[in-house]
Amino acid sequence: xxxxxxxxxxxxxSPLGNDLPTMRNNLLEGRSNIIEKELRYIGxxxxxxxxxxxxxxxxxxxxxxxxxxxxxxxxxTHEAINAAELSIxxxxxxxxxxxxxxxxxxNVETENExxxxxxxxxxxxxxxxxxxxxxxANNPAGEVCLNLGITGPHCCIGAxxxxxxxxxxxxxxxxxxxxxxxxxxxxxxxxxxxxxxFAGFKSQNALAENPDPNKASRPFSKDRNGxxxxxxxxxxxxxxxxxxxxxxxxxxxxxxxxAINTDAxxxxxxxxxxxxxxxxxxxxxxxxxxxxxxxxxxHATGTPEGDVRxxxxxxxxxxxxxxxxxxxxxxxxxxxxxxxGALELAGNIPAFNDNLVHPTINxxxxxxxxxxxxxxxxxxxxKVEEINYILNNSFGMLGINAVLIIKKYK
Amino acid sequence: xxxxxxxxxxxxxxxxxxxxxxxxxxxDEEPLRDQLGLDSMDFLDIVMELRxxxxxxxxESDYAELASMKSTVKYLLPKFNS
Numbered sequence: 001x002x003x004x005x006x007x008x009x010x011x012x013x014s015p016l017g018n019d020l021p022t023m024r025n026n027l028l029e030g031r032s033n034i035i036e037k038e039l040r041y042i043g044x045x046x047x048x049x050x051x052x053x054x055x056x057x058x059x060x061x062x063x064x065x066x067x068x069x070x071x072x073x074x075x076x077t078h079e080a081i082n083a084a085e086l087s088i089x090x091x092x093x094x095x096x097x098x099x100x101x102x103x104x105x106x107n108v109e110t111e112n113e114x115x116x117x118x119x120x121x122x123x124x125x126x127x128x129x130x131x132x133x134x135x136x137a138n139n140p141a142g143e144v145c146l147n148l149g150i151t152g153p154h155c156c157i158g159a160x161x162x163x164x165x166x167x168x169x170x171x172x173x174x175x176x177x178x179x180x181x182x183x184x185x186x187x188x189x190x191x192x193x194x195x196x197x198f199a200g201f202k203s204q205n206a207l208a209e210n211p212d213p214n215k216a217s218r219p220f221s222k223d224r225n226g227x228x229x230x231x232x233x234x235x236x237x238x239x240x241x242x243x244x245x246x247x248x249x250x251x252x253x254x255x256x257x258x259a260i261n262t263d264a265x266x267x268x269x270x271x272x273x274x275x276x277x278x279x280x281x282x283x284x285x286x287x288x289x290x291x292x293x294x295x296x297x298x299h300a301t302g303t304p305e306g307d308v309r310x311x312x313x314x315x316x317x318x319x320x321x322x323x324x325x326x327x328x329x330x331x332x333x334x335x336x337x338x339x340x341g342a343l344e345l346a347g348n349i350p351a352f353n354d355n356l357v358h359p360t361i362n363x364x365x366x367x368x369x370x371x372x373x374x375x376x377x378x379x380x381x382x383k384v385e386e387i388n389y390i391l392n393n394s395f396g397m398l399g400i401n402a403v404l405i406i407k408k409y410k
Numbered sequence: 411x412x413x414x415x416x417x418x419x420x421x422x423x424x425x426x427x428x429x430x431x432x433x434x435x436x437x438d439e440e441p442l443r444d445q446l447g448l449d450s451m452d453f454l455d456i457v458m459e460l461r462x463x464x465x466x467x468x469x470e471s472d473y474a475e476l477a478s479m480k481s482t483v484k485y486l487l488p489k490f491n492s
Contacts, residue, residue, distance in 0.1 A: 060429040063449065126462060129454045 009084025048063025048230025101163030160396025164341030257286025341394030
């Protein structure tokens with residue numbers, strides 16, 4: 001039997017709050033938080049921003065030297081460690097691994113540096129020596145290790161917008177392989193600091209626009225017109241079940257199964273067939289049937305094409321009227337890119353205790369092609385008898401799909 | 411420019427780089443590295459800020475001159491006054 005992996009701590013920052021109870025409460029209350037902010041070259045754009053206290057766990061020199069993605073990772077990691085009542089010294093700093101999912105990294109720092117040398121007529125002698133340590137792909141995970149003195153393995157997992165789920169899956173795999181005893185893992189996004197991310201989506205006709213920023217992110221709506229970029233982070237403490245039991249710590253949930261696959265069909269357009277295959281493989285890994293899933297946390301980003309293809313994949317696996325409920329968190333805070341999967345899952349995990357499915361907001365008129373015969377929970381939370389299994393979808397560019405199934409710990 | 415004025419400029423630059431340190435009790439003759447917890451990247455920041463803000467170049471062969479406040483001021487004073 002495969003090693004059982006459990007969640008013992010979660011730390012988040014999101015546009016809906018800097019701790020899980022606050023975030024959950026806003027999801028249940030249907031309160032979104034999208035602001036408009038001016039970015040260089042592109043002007044005012046809607047976005048989801050976090051307002052966590054950066055110097056809660058870092059001194060000002062560390063903040064100045066590092067990256068926003070690093071600060072988000074450090075904040076979420078400390079919050080997760082506190083929630084898991086974890087003593088790093090007791091576990092041993094070399095027994096801990098840090099694995100952080102990222103959609104991209106280095107855009108923010110490179111754009112800032114080009115703006116800096118523009119002030120000096122593009123003379124590269126003014127280019128900062130911090131550029132390379134800030135932009136290496138392992139930066140956010142490496143900053144966590146520097147901050148906490150963790151000496152086990154670390155890396156970032158580049159998996160586009162499937163990175164949040166992939167980070168958790170990778171952490172579980174490292175525990176199963178025995179590479180570490182504690183996996184600090186999940187996903188982060190600093191993408192709201194990069195004009196290039198917004199401009200790229202705009203050129204792709206995939207950037208959301210709405211006079212009311214809080215109405216801009218509207219997956220499954222007939223009126224959806226694209227993505228709202230958000231920053232955020234969700235870092236989990238994962239450990240092997242027997243280790244968690246020995247520590248006597250509260251077990252939040254268990255990883256039941258997962259799957260990762262690739263479309264191999266297009267740079268940006270998703271592929272329903274491969275998404276369905278990924279969900280089926282995750283179900284097989286969890287050794288459960290589709291009807292045992294109680295809630296699907298969708299990836300849908302609010303693009304016309306992406307939402308329809310995910311719904312088509314869900315229909316293929318779960319039927320046109322699934323037995324489970326379906327929701328979407330991006331309607332509240334936008335697309336938190338590398339954090340998305342891990343953050344959306346975090347917002348749904350309290351459902352194991354409160355038996356509430358948080359709603360999807362901003363739908364207005366439902367796109368008939370996204371209709372699942374009333375199973376999408378809209379505008380107000382849905383009370384259910386019990387939630388035992390959550391299936392969390394996460395898909396990204398270059399056709400990366402990551403599906404994670406979490407179960408109530410019993 | 412006086413030695414005191416140069417010292418103030420240097421303190422302001424370092425304070426921006428390492429804002430959490432105590433700048434009231436610097437012993438000018440002692441190494442800055444130990445007193446302010448500075449590392450090689452911080453010294454490169456000092457060199458960069460001198461370049462950006464005052465167009466002063468500190469070649470790598472002269473980096474040792476920035477070891478203490480006293481040696482830094484002594485080294486920079488003629489550059490500020492040239």
